Amino acid sequence: MLSNLINRQVLREAILVAFIGLVILTLVPFGSVTPFPFAFAAIGMFALAILAGLLFALPKHGRWVFNIALSLLVVLTSWTFIQTIELPANWLANPAWRAARDLAGVQHAVISVEPADTLASILWVALPFVTFLTGLILCDTDQRARKLLTGLGLAAGGVAVFGLLQFSMFPDVLIVVEKHAYLDSLTAVFVNRNTAATFLGLGTLLMLTLVRDIARSYSAHPPGEPGRNLLLLRTWICILLLCACFTALMLSRSRAGIFATFVAALIYFPWLVINWNSSRRYITPVPRWRSVLKLLSAVIFIVLLLSMFAGRAILRAQERRLEDDDRFCILPGIWRAISDHWLTGTGLGTFRTVFSAYRDPACGIFGIFDRAHNFYLEGFLGLGVTFPVATLVTFAVLARVFWRGLSERRRLRYYVLLGIAGTVLVALHAAVDFSLQIPGFAVFFSAFLSAVVAISLGRSHGKNERQYG
Template identity: 80%
Template sequence: MLSNLINRKVLREVLLVAFIGLVILTLIPFGSVTPFPFTFAAIGMFSLAIISALLFGEPRQSRWVFSIALFLLVVLAGWTFIQTIELPFNWLAHPAWGAARDLAGVRYAAISVEPADTLASILLIALPFVTFLTGLLLCDNDQRSRKVLAGLGLSAGVIAVFGLLQFSMFPNILIVVEKHAYLDSLTAVFVNRNTAATFLGLGVLLMLTQVREITRAYSKYPPGEPGRNILLLKSWIYVLLLCACFTALMLSHSRAGIFATFVGALIYFPWLVVNWNSSRRFLRLEPRWRSLLKFLAGGIFVVVLLAMFAGQAILRAQERRLEDDDRFCILPGIWRAISDHWLTGTGLGTFRTVFSAYRDPACGIFGIFDRAHNFYLEGFLGLGIIFPIAAILVFSVLAKVFWRGIADRRRLRHYVLLGIAATVLVALHAAVDFSLQIPGFAVFFAAFLSAVVSISLGRSQSETDRQYA
């Protein structure tokens, strides 16, 4: 019996390492936007999910979140599939099929205007959901959840260092191919600078957390004991990786990405300053005025950083007004398309085809909009009314999870704040960009959420907390 238990623990650790490695591999080839790496990532993650589910069953502490996520996956994938099939009596079929029947004699009629593209989009929905579910299965305690967050943070730091070296020495190269867009901006392993900024912003928050963890461990380590110098070296490495993430973020020149990161930092950093030593076993209470002073100092520090280092992004925002930005110019056309198909949608993955009929000539004739540059509006157009309902449910679940985490967790409460800050960062940037539609980043963020949700719903008095907090 004991050997079986030990093997089970070892197997979970092996699967956890494979999970972290697969998430990182999904990032590297341009965010897995091309078919081959995306297929590899999907096969690997689905296999890992099946193995984890068969071996470990539903997670104990986060079971209700697991059930809701699985339910949403089934509903969204099922509705997407329904959009591709021919319903009886052409019920809910898009009007374009009637014109196709009259002009070309086409007999097929479905909700989606491009059933093949919509069917292929099911995997784009499923992959981040399955990643989240797998993370919940494997992150059964605080230690493993923190391992996932540490692995994601270190990977973001290493990718930031790679991006800085590449941008400084080979600015016209993107990994191993010639770079054709955003030549003046650092994009790391991504094609788009806005996706890179979202990823690097999340990396800043993650590495800030790791710096806090390692510096606290060093400060409590007895002087003269073996291993103290190693902790000091790790502390400097973590600080350098944090600086690399921040520098790479600034060099991305993404206005929305930088500002969304600073909003997240305003939520997280002041609280972290006030509670830097909050997990000590014998915490000495500070006067309220001193805590307030630290909180204000942390907020001012974030604002000063924005003013000092985000100059180019601020200049771009001042020089280019919102009405001159193509992303905002096309919004009225997207709203008209949604108002015409708000109930059923036009089929997931059909934005490029549908929007061409609603494009305002005043926005210019150059360029093809294959993305809405707004995750929420494109989801609404593609899936119909079911998308905002699902989005409200997701945010409600996360709000409940984080609320419970704030109320119940003590030593690890900063991880709950990390989850809140990162969610705000990604949610804000999703309103003006499509980072969540890039498979690599979607998988990365889903893995991140699985770890912070597991910590938020963990038991504060468990053996894991006493050992590792």
């Protein structure tokens, strides 16, 4: 019995390591936006999900979140599939098919204006959901959830270092190919600087957490005891990776990405400073004025960092006002398209085709908008009213999870704040960009959410928990 238990635990650890490795591999080839890397990531993640589901039971504390996420996956993928099939009496069919029948003799009529693209988009929806569900299964203890977050943080730091070296030495190269866009901005392994900024902002929060953990471990380690020098080395490595993430974020020159990270840092960093000793078993009461002073100092520090190092992004904001930004110019056209198809949508993955009919000539004739630069509006246009309902359910579930984490967790409460800050960062930037539509980042963020949700709902597991001080 004991040998079977040990083997099962070793197997779970091995699958967790494979899960972390697959998440990292999904990032590297331009965020897996091309078919082959995406297919590899999807096959690998689905295989891990099936393996984990067959071998391990779902942790009881996260079962209700798992069930809701699985239900959302079924609803969204089922509706996407329904958009591609012909319903009786052409029910809910897009009016465009009527014109196609009159002009070209097309006999079928479905909801989607491009059924093939909509059908292919099912995998793009399913992959981040499957990643989240697999992460929930594997993160059955706080230790494993923290191990996952550590792996993600170190991966973000490694990508930031690679991005800095590439940007300084080979600014015209993107990994191994010639760089054609955003030549003045650091994009790391991504094509778009905004996706890079979202990723690097989340990486900065993760590395800040790792620095806090390892620094406290070092301060609690008795002088002269074996391993202290190794802890010191690890502390400095984490600090350097934190600086690399922050520097790469600033060099991305993404206005929205830096601003969203700034808001997330205002949520997370002051609380981290005030509650630096919150994990101690016995906490000495601190005068209120001292807490207020720490809060103000942390806020001022964040503001100073932004003003000192985000100059290039601030200059871009001053040079190009919001009303001159094409992303905001096309918003009225997107709203018109949504108002015409708000119930059923036009089919997932059809934005490029549909929006051309609603594009305002005042926005210029150059360039092709294949994305809305707004995750919420593009989802609404593609899936109809199903999407905003699913989005509200998702935010409601996360709000309940984080509220429970803040109420019930003490020693690891800062991980709950990390989850809140990371979610705010990504949710804010999604309103002006399409980072969540890039498979590599969507998988990375889903894995991040699975870990922070597991910690928010979890409890200590005695000897299985690794103590960090």
